[in-house]
Amino acid sequence: MKKSLRAVFIFTILITFVLISTMFIYNKNKVVAQAIDVQSIIVLYFDENPINKEINDKKIVKSQILASKAQKIAINEYNVKLQESKFDEAAKSNESKIDNKNDKVAYLTFDDGPSSVNTMKILEILDEYDVKATFFVLGSMSEKNPEVLLTIHDKGHSIGNHGYSHNYKKIYDNSDSFFKDIDRGENVLKDILGEEFNTKLLRFPGGSFGKKKSPMKELSKQKGYNVVDWNVVIGDAEKKNPSKEYLINRFMETHKNKKNIIILMHDTDAKNSTVEVLPQIIDILLFEGYTIKTLDEE
Numbered sequence: 361m362k363k364s365l366r367a368v369f370i371f372t373i374l375i376t377f378v379l380i381s382t383m384f385i386y387n388k389n390k391v392v393a394q395a396i397d398v399q400s401i402i403v404l405y406f407d408e409n410p411i412n413k414e415i416n417d418k419k420i421v422k423s424q425i426l427a428s429k430a431q432k433i434a435i436n437e438y439n440v441k442l443q444e445s446k447f448d449e450a451a452k453s454n455e456s457k458i459d460n461k462n463d464k465v466a467y468l469t470f471d472d473g474p475s476s477v478n479t480m481k482i483l484e485i486l487d488e489y490d491v492k493a494t495f496f497v498l499g500s501m502s503e504k505n506p507e508v509l510l511t512i513h514d515k516g517h518s519i520g521n522h523g524y525s526h527n528y529k530k531i532y533d534n535s536d537s538f539f540k541d542i543d544r545g546e547n548v549l550k551d552i553l554g555e556e557f558n559t560k561l562l563r564f565p566g567g568s569f570g571k572k573k574s575p576m577k578e579l580s581k582q583k584g585y586n587v588v589d590w591n592v593v594i595g596d597a598e599k600k601n602p603s604k605e606y607l608i609n610r611f612m613e614t615h616k617n618k619k620n621i622i623i624l625m626h627d628t629d630a631k632n633s634t635v636e637v638l639p640q641i642i643d644i645l646l647f648e649g650y651t652i653k654t655l656d657e658e
């Protein structure tokens with residue numbers, strides 16, 4: 361009885377062992393199978409899965425969009441460069457047109473000096489702009505300010521004769537008195553600037569306009585003078601202490617639509633607003649495309 365009980369006990373243990381082992385092996389296989397499934401899902405997900413396809417397709421579309429954007433940018437840049445080069449060419453051809461025509465010329469002229477203060481200020485402004493002007497000087501004023509006359513000359517500006525006295529009654533009485541005054545003025549200029557100094561530029565005091573002055577004008581031409589009047593004013597002799605606005609307005613209305621302009625200004629010490637508006641006048645001339653020259657460059 362004891363022996364059979366022991367055998368049953370051993371048998372039961374064996375059966376239990378086999379059962380547990382079998383269950384263990386089964387479970388292990390199940391895990392492996394599950395692992396294989398997961399792997400296949402992963403493979404599917406990354407390779408053939410329709411969602412993955414869609415993502416891939418989207419990626420392709422995105423990269424295509426980026427490529428076309430890059431292309432568009434490149435085309436735009438090319439067009440911009442093309443336009444720039446066309447613009448440069450146009451600008452160059454415009455420049456050459458302006459150079460060829462050279463049709464707008466302005467002459468800055470200052471009368472009745474040289475004065476000790478304002479002429480010097482005007483010379484400084486002209487230096488700043490690197491432009492030259494023509495000074496129609498009086499003999500009487502040159503005697504008072506010979507250094508200023510020398511400075512005008514040294515800086516390379518043109519000097520014209522405006523007579524000695526600027527006394528209308530005296531000089532326009534007859535041709536003899538007129539040329540007496542002109543010769544006196546010329547002699548003062550030669551005394552200061554040297555005998556070799558010679559100018560044929562002549563501006564009649566008050567201008568050469570009117571019938572009364574025409575015989576004197578004719579004689580002047582016969583004597584070889586270049587009689588120079590003006591066709592533009594800034595109005596600095598039209599009233600006492602004119603405002604800057606008045607001068608600019610007069611300049612704007614008198615030079616409008618004119619290609620060759622001779623501008624009448626005054627460099628006496630009383631004409632402070634002339635000095636004040638001069639930079640603005642030069643700015644306007646340059647902006648409007650005028651070349652600023654001196655009268656003996658003609």
Ligand SMILES: [Zn+2]
Nearest residue numbers: 471472565566
């Ligand atoms: Zn004058």
